[in-house]
Amino acid sequence: AQSVSQHNHHVILSEAASLELGCNYSYGGTVNLFWYVQYPGQHLQLLLKYFSGDPLVKGIKGFEAEFIKSKFSFNLRKPSVQWSDTAEYFCAVSGGYNKLIFGAGTRLAVHP
Amino acid sequence: IAGITQAPTSQILAAGRRMTLRCTQDMRHNAMYWYRQDLGLGLRLIHYSNTAGTTGKGEVPDGYSVSRANTDDFPLTLASAVPSQTSVYFCASSVAGDNNEQFFGPGTRLTVL
Numbered sequence: 001a002q003s004v005s006q007h008n009h010h011v012i013l014s015e016a017a018s019l020e021l022g023c024n025y026s027y028g029g030t031v032n033l034f035w036y037v038q039y040p041g042q043h044l045q046l047l048l049k050y051f052s053g054d055p056l057v058k059g060i061k062g063f064e065a066e067f068i069k070s071k072f073s074f075n076l077r078k079p080s081v082q083w084s085d086t087a088e089y090f091c092a093v094s095g096g097y098n099k100l101i102f103g104a105g106t107r108l109a110v111h112p
Numbered sequence: 113i114a115g116i117t118q119a120p121t122s123q124i125l126a127a128g129r130r131m132t133l134r135c136t137q138d139m140r141h142n143a144m145y146w147y148r149q150d151l152g153l154g155l156r157l158i159h160y161s162n163t164a165g166t167t168g169k170g171e172v173p174d175g176y177s178v179s180r181a182n183t184d185d186f187p188l189t190l191a192s193a194v195p196s197q198t199s200v201y202f203c204a205s206s207v208a209g210d211n212n213e214q215f216f217g218p219g220t221r222l223t224v225l
Contacts, residue, residue: 009152034213043202044155044216090154099170100214102147102154 002027004093006103013081013110021076021106023065023091032094033074035065038105039087047089050074061085086110115139116217118203124223125193133188133220135203141215142208144186145170146178148199149219155202161186162208193224 007022025031035047048059055067065076074091091103119134137144142163147155147170157170161180175197177189186205190197200221204214 004154006154036216043218044204046213049213099145099157099160102156104152104154 002093002101004091004101004103006089006091006106008106009104011106011108013108015083015110015112016080017110019076019078019081019085019108021089021091021108023074023076023103024072025074025091025093025101026072027093033065033067034092034094034100035059035063035074035076036090036092036102037087038090044090047076081108081110083110083112116203116205116215118201118217118220120220121218122221122223124225125190127194127224128192131190131193131222133190133201133203133222135186135188135217136184137186137203137205137215137217138184139205139215140183141205142183143206143212144180145204145206145214146176146186146188147202147204148172148197149202150199158188158201193222195224198222198224 159178
């Protein structure tokens with residue numbers, strides 16, 4: 001069965017610090033990978049996605065993620081976080097036709 | 113309507129009561145989904161529907177049922193609510209296919225006492 005593991009449950013950073021959130025998945029076949037963000041009190045929104053091609057994917061709001069097939073990883077990065085990046089971040093992998101498997105999420109708190 | 117709407121926004125329910133959470137989308141997406149979000153567990157798929165008239169079980173289907181009479185609506189029913197069904201419920205939709213982004217509704221916060 002497919003699964004997604006997010007290593008950090010809570011991350012606290014100061015503004016301008018760099019961010020890297022870990023995501024590992026288990027699946028033997030071709031994968032599609034996603035990062036979603038949930039701002040406080042809001043619904044999930046797509047940050048970025050990887051289907052094929054360039055393993056370095058650029059998303060909205062300065063986020064990027066790198067797919068490393070050999071490590072089964074899809075880590076999310078941002079060079080300099082802002083207070084407005086405070087949110088919960090979910091990694092997800094496609095689990096068969098139309099289905100997504102989500103990780104447990106990482107709560108990011110950015111202090112001014 | 114723009115995107116996905118869910119109703120109610122929140123609900124407190126006595127155990128044993130029947131409850132239907134409503135979800136409507138106006139994007140003409142073929143596929144729709146119901147997830148529950150619990151702290152430390154992320155989102156778990158309850159039921160899904162790849163197209164109107166068909167439904168399937170997700171990771172945690174027990175105690176829930178769905179129907180898909182048309183493209184736009186995908187209600188989730190708790191026949192006899194239990195406290196362990198206290199959660200935030202999200203409806204989502206997507207164009208059919210494995211590569212497509214899922215769009216999420218605003219959620220329903222359900223408390224079962």
